[in-house]
Amino acid sequence: MRIESEDLALKLQSIQAAGRMPAAWTIVGNEPLLADETADALRACARRLGFTERVSLGFSATSDWTPLIDAGANGSLFDEKKIVEVRFLSSGPGVRGAKVLENYLSTMKAVDSVTTVFRLGEVDWQTQKAPWFKALCEETLTVFCETVSPNDLPRWIRARLRNQKQTIDDEALAFFAAQTEGNLLAANQEIRKLAFLYPEGNLTLENIEASVLDVSRFSLDAFTDALVSGDTAKVAKIVTRMKDQDEPLPVIVAIVAGLLNDVITLSVNPRGFARAASKRLSRRITPEKAAVALSRLTDVDRLSKGLRAPMRNDAWDELQSVALYLAK
Numbered sequence: 001m002r003i004e005s006e007d008l009a010l011k012l013q014s015i016q017a018a019g020r021m022p023a024a025w026t027i028v029g030n031e032p033l034l035a036d037e038t039a040d041a042l043r044a045c046a047r048r049l050g051f052t053e054r055v056s057l058g059f060s061a062t063s064d065w066t067p068l069i070d071a072g073a074n075g076s077l078f079d080e081k082k083i084v085e086v087r088f089l090s091s092g093p094g095v096r097g098a099k100v101l102e103n104y105l106s107t108m109k110a111v112d113s114v115t116t117v118f119r120l121g122e123v124d125w126q127t128q129k130a131p132w133f134k135a136l137c138e139e140t141l142t143v144f145c146e147t148v149s150p151n152d153l154p155r156w157i158r159a160r161l162r163n164q165k166q167t168i169d170d171e172a173l174a175f176f177a178a179q180t181e182g183n184l185l186a187a188n189q190e191i192r193k194l195a196f197l198y199p200e201g202n203l204t205l206e207n208i209e210a211s212v213l214d215v216s217r218f219s220l221d222a223f224t225d226a227l228v229s230g231d232t233a234k235v236a237k238i239v240t241r242m243k244d245q246d247e248p249l250p251v252i253v254a255i256v257a258g259l260l261n262d263v264i265t266l267s268v269n270p271r272g273f274a275r276a277a278s279k280r281l282s283r284r285i286t287p288e289k290a291a292v293a294l295s296r297l298t299d300v301d302r303l304s305k306g307l308r309a310p311m312r313n314d315a316w317d318e319l320q321s322v323a324l325y326l327a328k
Contacts, residue, residue, distance in 0.1 A: 029145030031123035032261030053082035061094030121265040165200040172205040217289040
């Protein structure tokens with residue numbers, strides 16, 4: 001069953017009301033921000049329905065896929081419900097991986113204590129015709145996270161602002177869309193920053209200009225450049241400075257997550273769209289390292305929201321640890 005990312009919230013509401021999590025989901029698309037938000041929404045819904053354990057796996061076409069069978073196996077009656085996340089690190093599972101995947105898809109519905117989330121990047125027309133991909137779409141709820149077109153971006157920005165109880169003048173909206181140049185991640189970063197800078201209510205062109213062109217942007221740009229360049233000393237100094245300046249941590253997390261998602265996407269489709277910084281980073285770290293860092297960023301995000309994370313205490317300390325891990 002195909003679901004558009006913008007329709008997911010309503011679907012999850014009905015699932016939660018019914019009290020039963022579907023056996024499997026697939027996240028497909030070339031928009032990292034929407035894919036990340038979809039994964040977060042699925043995790044949150046699963047937690048509310050009692051899926052307290054989480055297993056993260058990553059496979060390429062040359063990987064041994066048999067750990068997937070073990071991860072999805074039904075344990076004892078006293079085992080916790082779990083969500084199994086499977087990230088494709090290449091454009092497909094390979095011949096042997098496809099057989100394991102086919103076996104898994106045929107048996108997973110019999111195990112109601114496990115829900116599985118498969119995550120792919122952009123898929124081309126050849127992949128869409130592959131038997132394993134068709135099976136995924138048939139046997140799972142498939143959420144498509146496609147790029148928001150330039151024409152739809154103003155509507156998307158206005159809707160996001162409405163969710164945080166802010167409205168925006170038409171002139172300000174046009175300026176906002178032009179400044180973010182159709183880059184959804186950049187637009188979302190600015191939207192989230194507006195919630196920190198201004199109270200609920202209407203935003204003017206003056207507000208948007210002050211936010212988008214704010215000097216704090218230079219700290220974020222310097223941080224990104226140091227991270228991509230592998231300058232560990234500079235990364236450590238900038239993270240400390242951003243903490244002292246009380247920069248919005250969720251915005252920083254979103255920036256790093258966007259870079260890492262691009263690295264993973266480029267490993268699947270080297271000719272796919274990605275920012276220049278992401279391409280530079282992809283030449284220095286592996287997609288496996290990017291996946292590990294993404295998992296750790298989830299803890300940073302939880303800590304920044306006042307939630308607990310296993311073996312972690314301070315969000316800024318953990319952010320610095322992740323950043324240094326990537327810069328090395």
